[in-house]
Amino acid sequence: MTDLGTVAWPPASIRTGRLVVREPEARDRAAVVELFASPEVHTYLGGPRGRDDIEREMPAAPERRPGRFVVERDGAMIGQVTLTENTRHRCPVAVGKADLGYLFLPRAWGFGYAAEACAAVLGWFDGVLPDEPVVLATQTANLRSMRLAAKLGFGELERFHAWDAEQWLGLRSPVTPAGSGDVEGDRGRHGG
Numbered sequence: 001m002t003d004l005g006t007v008a009w010p011p012a013s014i015r016t017g018r019l020v021v022r023e024p025e026a027r028d029r030a031a032v033v034e035l036f037a038s039p040e041v042h043t044y045l046g047g048p049r050g051r052d053d054i055e056r057e058m059p060a061a062p063e064r065r066p067g068r069f070v071v072e073r074d075g076a077m078i079g080q081v082t083l084t085e086n087t088r089h090r091c092p093v094a095v096g097k098a099d100l101g102y103l104f105l106p107r108a109w110g111f112g113y114a115a116e117a118c119a120a121v122l123g124w125f126d127g128v129l130p131d132e133p134v135v136l137a138t139q140t141a142n143l144r145s146m147r148l149a150a151k152l153g154f155g156e157l158e159r160f161h162a163w164d165a166e167q168w169l170g171l172r173s174p175v176t177p178a179g180s181g182d183v184e185g186d187r188g189r190h191g192g
């Protein structure tokens with residue numbers, strides 16, 4: 001894929017029906033620490049890191065980079081969605097493709113926020129890099145994540161074993177945007 005670093009960044013904040021999807025800011029720091037330190041969030045991601053280590057290593061403002069979005073609901077950060085180019089991967093087919101990642105605070109699960117935010121990010125991606133496929137990997141045991149992947153239009157490419165668990169690699173075929181890139185109008189297309 002074309003390097004995400006070549007796209008205009010940051011984009012304007014994306015407003016969906018209930019959320020704002022935007023670049024991280026200093027005011028998000030405490031919520032990002034909570035997200036990274038949460039055992040529940042990391043159940044299928046190899047376990048959490050220690051809060052003290054995270055606090056020590058995280059700069060005053062969470063890292064900003066092309067493809068990293070935080071998700072805000074009623075003025076508070078509730079999660080993050082990332083698109084990262086795979087420079088290496090266990091599955092050769094995933095190398096060079098954009099990889100979708102999502103982490104939400106447990107209190108924000110079960111409301112469709114992750115689906116709404118991911119659909120917005122994928123809509124943005126379709127607008128800036130049309131015709132690019134997106135992959136995502138998740139443990140098959142991570143049922144919430146598996147349901148979300150299906151809702152977003154990802155289909156199974158392959159399963160593989162890594163980190164002592166069965167992993168699922170999904171592919172979302174390229175979607176060429178029809179026009180304005182209006183994310184709210186796009187939500188139905190991605191199932192958000």
Ligand SMILES: CC(C)(COP(=O)(O)OP(=O)(O)OC[C@H]1O[C@@H](n2cnc3c(N)ncnc32)[C@H](O)[C@@H]1OP(=O)(O)O)[C@@H](O)C(=O)NCCC(=O)NCCS
Binds near residue numbers: 101147
């Ligand atoms: C994976 C993860 C983002 C899924 O979050 P989620 O809230 O379950 O996902 P969605 O946004 O799709 O929400 C779906 C749920 O919202 C419910 N919902 C409630 N109101 C809704 C609405 N207005 N619109 C849509 N769904 C709604 C749905 O019924 C569904 O509930 P169910 O799971 O009980 O059936 C979350 O579990 C998480 O952050 N996990 C830890 C990180 C992780 O494992 N990431 C995967 C690695 S990439």
